[in-house]
Amino acid sequence: MKNQTHYQFIEINGVNIFYREAGPKDAPAVVLLHGYPASSFMFRNLIEQLSDKYHVIAADYPGYGRSEQPPIAEFDYTFDNFAVIIEALLDKLNITRYSLYLMDYGAPVGWRIASKHPERIDSLIVQNGCAYEEGLEAFWDPFKAYWKDRNDKEAEHTLSTFHAPDGLKWQYTHGVPDPSVVSPDNWEMDLRHLERPENGQIQLDLFYDYGTNPPNYPKWQQYFRDYNPEMLIVYGKNDYIFPVSGAEAYKKDVVNLEYHLFDTGHFALESFGDEIGATIKDFLDRKVAQKYSQTTQSTQSV
Amino acid sequence: MKTNHNDCLERSSYRRVKIEDIELFYREAGDPGRPTILLLHGFPSSSHMFRNLIKLLAQDYHLVAPDYPGFGYSSWPSPSAFNYSFDHLAEIIEKFIDYLGLRSISFYMQDYGGPVGFRVITKRPELVHSLIIQNANIYVEGLGPDVQKVGALTQAKDTAGLESTINFMMSFEGIKEQYLYGAPHPDFISPDSYYMDHFIFERHGIKDIQKILFKDYANNFPKYPEWQKYLRTYQPPALITWGKNDKIFPGPGALAYEKDLPDAEIHLFDGGHFLLEEYAKEVSELIDNFLQKNMISQ
Numbered sequence: 212m213k214n215q216t217h218y219q220f221i222e223i224n225g226v227n228i229f230y231r232e233a234g235p236k237d238a239p240a241v242v243l244l245h246g247y248p249a250s251s252f253m254f255r256n257l258i259e260q261l262s263d264k265y266h267v268i269a270a271d272y273p274g275y276g277r278s279e280q281p282p283i284a285e286f287d288y289t290f291d292n293f294a295v296i297i298e299a300l301l302d303k304l305n306i307t308r309y310s311l312y313l314m315d316y317g318a319p320v321g322w323r324i325a326s327k328h329p330e331r332i333d334s335l336i337v338q339n340g341c342a343y344e345e346g347l348e349a350f351w352d353p354f355k356a357y358w359k360d361r362n363d364k365e366a367e368h369t370l371s372t373f374h375a376p377d378g379l380k381w382q383y384t385h386g387v388p389d390p391s392v393v394s395p396d397n398w399e400m401d402l403r404h405l406e407r408p409e410n411g412q413i414q415l416d417l418f419y420d421y422g423t424n425p426p427n428y429p430k431w432q433q434y435f436r437d438y439n440p441e442m443l444i445v446y447g448k449n450d451y452i453f454p455v456s457g458a459e460a461y462k463k464d465v466v467n468l469e470y471h472l473f474d475t476g477h478f479a480l481e482s483f484g485d486e487i488g489a490t491i492k493d494f495l496d497r498k499v500a501q502k503y504s505q506t507t508q509s510t511q512s513v
Numbered sequence: 514m515k516t517n518h519n520d521c522l523e524r525s526s527y528r529r530v531k532i533e534d535i536e537l538f539y540r541e542a543g544d545p546g547r548p549t550i551l552l553l554h555g556f557p558s559s560s561h562m563f564r565n566l567i568k569l570l571a572q573d574y575h576l577v578a579p580d581y582p583g584f585g586y587s588s589w590p591s592p593s594a595f596n597y598s599f600d601h602l603a604e605i606i607e608k609f610i611d612y613l614g615l616r617s618i619s620f621y622m623q624d625y626g627g628p629v630g631f632r633v634i635t636k637r638p639e640l641v642h643s644l645i646i647q648n649a650n651i652y653v654e655g656l657g658p659d660v661q662k663v664g665a666l667t668q669a670k671d672t673a674g675l676e677s678t679i680n681f682m683m684s685f686e687g688i689k690e691q692y693l694y695g696a697p698h699p700d701f702i703s704p705d706s707y708y709m710d711h712f713i714f715e716r717h718g719i720k721d722i723q724k725i726l727f728k729d730y731a732n733n734f735p736k737y738p739e740w741q742k743y744l745r746t747y748q749p750p751a752l753i754t755w756g757k758n759d760k761i762f763p764g765p766g767a768l769a770y771e772k773d774l775p776d777a778e779i780h781l782f783d784g785g786h787f788l789l790e791e792y793a794k795e796v797s798e799l800i801d802n803f804l805q806k807n808m809i810s811q
Contacts, residue, residue: 215791217700229704255703
């Protein structure tokens with residue numbers, strides 16, 4: 212039972228945050244950052260795969276999954292603030308060095324943390340998460356219109372359809388060669404969270420705030436160039452939201468890059484969880500675990 | 514018994530099939546050429562309760578887990594269009610088995626899975642390879658405080674009391690309690706379990722349907738002797754894994770099987786009604802050992 216996942220709550224900046232935690236606490240940490248409009252639920256299987264050798268943490272952002280959803284009037288639903296919450300959570304758990312898994316919304320959350328604390332980063336695992344303008348293709352047109360004019364009701368309507376039942380199911384199944392392998396548990400769970408009062412407005416607020424991310428892209432790219440972090444790309448290559456162009460783009464700046472595409476869509480873990488999990492494990496074993504054991508040995512010899 | 518096989522077959526898939534007028538949802542994983550385990554879920558859950566067990570066994574077994582009508586993702590026609598009874602649920606599952614052409618089945622039964630499964634098994638003993646019984650009761654000594662309370666209320670014709678009992682069992686707090694009661698490590702119980710059931714029970718019309726089935730549950734007790742006789746007569750290989758702290762069907766219900774199945778392999782766990790939330794790995798290993806041991810007789 213030693214690797215069993217724990218399900219816990221912790222108060223961070225006045226918000227009750229839910230997180231899944233598994234694996235030995237003295238093992239290298241891997242922090243999983245989820246996408247929109249999902250939650251740490253999307254990592255339920257990956258956690259089990261990694262937790263024999265890694266200390267895995269997956270939190271739900273405020274307003275997502277099991278975490279508390281503070282009223283809009285009392286909480287800034289922004290990527291800046293989500294990064295603050297995650298950073299504070301890691302501080303509170305005394306996790307000072309870690310690998311980050313960045314997916315979708317997890318990317319702008321994680322890039323904020325990594326570029327602020329490069330010394331804390333063991334490695335970066337990017338799954339359909341963006342840091343380049345060229346990665347924002349046609350799907351992003353209504354977003355760009357919304358960023359330009361928040362009163363653009365047509366854009367707002369289009370954006371709301373992404374987390375309506377059909378749109379949500381599309382996010383999970385589009386680009387998946389055999390959609391019957393995608394568990395309906397995903398959208399059944401997400402939809403109930405989205406039905407909470409004010410949650411629809413929270414999604415719109417974050418869509419609008421997503422406009423703060425592209426202006427940060429040059430800064431994040433500079434971080435890649437300055438610090439040469441170890442990076443693993445595991446992308447669903449048929450994703451319409453974050454297409455392969457966004458994955459390709461990392462090659463311009465990231466020297467220590469391992470690059471894997473999978474024949475699937477946005478929520479790639481749902482159909483290729485075993486393959487992606489194995490790729491991540493192999494990467495972490497070589498890039499992170501070995502280093503940790505060397506550090507331990509040299510400390511012991513001193 | 515580990516050989517090369519297409520690992521795509523290990524992936525769970527999520528399917529629907531039409532049985533009578535019901536769209537029956539089921540999870541399936543593993544190579545259909547391998548031994549089949551049919552997973553029959555309990556109240557108030559669905560095949561979702563088997564999500565981890567399925568992953569753990571999919572490499573070596575063929576797993577099939579349907580949601581009964583009125584549960585999980587299967588359709589839930591109004592009671593005017595569908596007769597909700599354990600007899601009828603069992604008929605649907607029997608038709609489902611025949612639709613998929615399942616043979617030589619290991620029946621995994623939990624809670625409601627017992628009365629559904631035993632109806633099928635006693636009618637079609639030729640389908641049975643073995644039984645895996647988890648907190649699914651067919652003995653008087655296995656009726657715990659929760660069931661005895663319902664019995665007392667029924668005898669006293671306390672309809673208000675019965676109503677409030679079933680309402681609690683279908684409420685979020687009641688569902689959560691069914692998962693957490695008797696679990697020594699509550700933080701190992703994924704909230705996905707009780708939230709999923711809760712979300713499903715909040716759908717329009719589900720609770721009315723569940724009340725009908727809850728009432729019909731009384732029709733199971735008179736069948737216990739018949740099911741016990743089946744066990745005595747056929748002596749199917751049986752693995753009994755049981756959360757002994759369950760207050761619906763506590764440990765004595767597991768031990769009672771020994772009266773009719775002296776060769777049954779019985780394992781009591783320090784756990785509750787939804788044992789798999791805490792002990793999926795341990796149970797999957799017991800199942801694997803049990804089925805490997807009994808494969809020769811197949």
